[in-house]
Amino acid sequence: MASPLISVTELADALRDGTAGCLLDVRWRLDQPEGRPEYLDGHLPGAVYVDLERELAEHGHPEQGRHPLPSDETLRAAVRRWGLRRGARVVIYDDVHSVAAARAWWVLTHAGIADIDVSVLDGGLRAWAAAGFGLETGDVQPPVGDAEVSGFGEQLGMVETARWPQHGVLLDVRSAERYRGDPDTHDPVAGHIPGARNLPTTYHLSGGRFRTPAEIRRNFASLGVDESIPVAAYCGSGIAAAHTVLAGAVAGLDVALYPGSWSQWSRTRGREVALGMTPAQRIRRV
Template sequence: MSPLITADALADLIAAGQPVRILDVRWRLDRPDGRAEYRAGHIPTAVYVDLDRELAGRGEPTDGRHPLPSIAELGEAARRWGIDDGDTVVVYDDLSSFAAARAWWLLTDAGIADVRILDGALSGWTAAGHPLEEGSVVPVPGTVTLRRGILPRLTMAAAAALPERGVLLDVRSEERYRGDSEPIDPRAGHIPGALNAPTGGNVDAEGRFLDPAALRERFAALGVTDGAPVGVYCGSGVTAAHTAFALTLAGYQPHLYPGSWSQWSNHPDRPVALGSQPGGRS
């Protein structure tokens, strides 16, 4: 079963009364709180999810800007969203699924068997002619039980070592990868040995994921193979989940580095590469 779902297929699930929980994960760096947009219009029955508070934990700068929440915190949030064991969970946002992918990764990693991303995000839903509803949805609390560790991940040390035996993808913009500028984190540049693969290359102009064959071609051109590990990181571990999802669609088993550049750059002992080449110049 594909971890993607079309707007029409989601509408059919809702109409059939299937046990589906829809999560609205609207978030972006310049406007992290998407509640106002959610209340103005969301997919019927969708519950708003606060990425900063519910899909991330709290920690020191050396842990990164969006450390993973504890499994207890995530479980409390999931039950607050109304999720029961056995539910299908559909996640979406209004930005090409960049934020929704964080929810997909966390919930899949926590053992929910059927988590899907709405292809085309919210605009895909409205473009298909489906309605929105206003206000807020407060569901009956769910009873789901979660566990951690289904999906592979990288520690900081493992991310440092990965280029020696596989491929490490930095999915930030080219400017941030090269170290031309760094508007958020303490140091500019990239992890030595990492290759640049900006997240936006996973989707088309309408924000829909490229088909698996096209994604596989994209990643193969970067040296990704079935026989070697592939890891992904971004600024704080959010959009890296988007490329982890794209790699999954393409048939790979990606390792996510949750701390990402925000963790790495807060450790002065970690080397930094600059420029357009993986090794760069320190």
């Protein structure tokens, strides 16, 4: 299986010989969701800005969570604005641990977009700059693309996620503090889904880049995951969990994503919530 990652030297070579394809800059952080000003100040040559909040998510009813998946119409308009064409090569990056880039990678690889080759720049903008490669300023507006979006299809929901620990491993990839139920300002209820095990997605990184496939497999194996065990992941709102799905792909493991994640679960009356550092230590209902 080909790696979903591309190194800065590989991308630099591709830019020189004209085979880099479409570059997407996804600047986003939970504490700073608008990344466009930083993008305008400096981005990889030819990179198009992607607005995660408006193009990689849809904002509707609170019970859908904080970052539900974009509608087919929203995504179709976005990929054409980005200039994506049939048969395109796409490289995605961000400036913090590839978490936002992983969301874009997951969306583009699961939305029924045919004939595109999607990679994430390992280390992102920081690795590019550290290697001494240059940046451009200002906006990039490519010609409108013609990529088609057929849709996400059925995704993992609350019912299936609640049952997942009965036949596989359910991973909560948030920090240990949020997993055990320390006070949290992001969602109305703190804790984790009963039966979920904690594996923060930052464990798959070293120096801002992904660890080796063998190291990532050991991380998963520490919680009982191997190629024979079904595994699913969730986070706060479905963004960091996409990073764990990407880490799994680097290691040759298939990880399912619960897009609604804790932000949906904690806003749904009647859901059970576990507290503490074990999968089902103390349980109460929302």
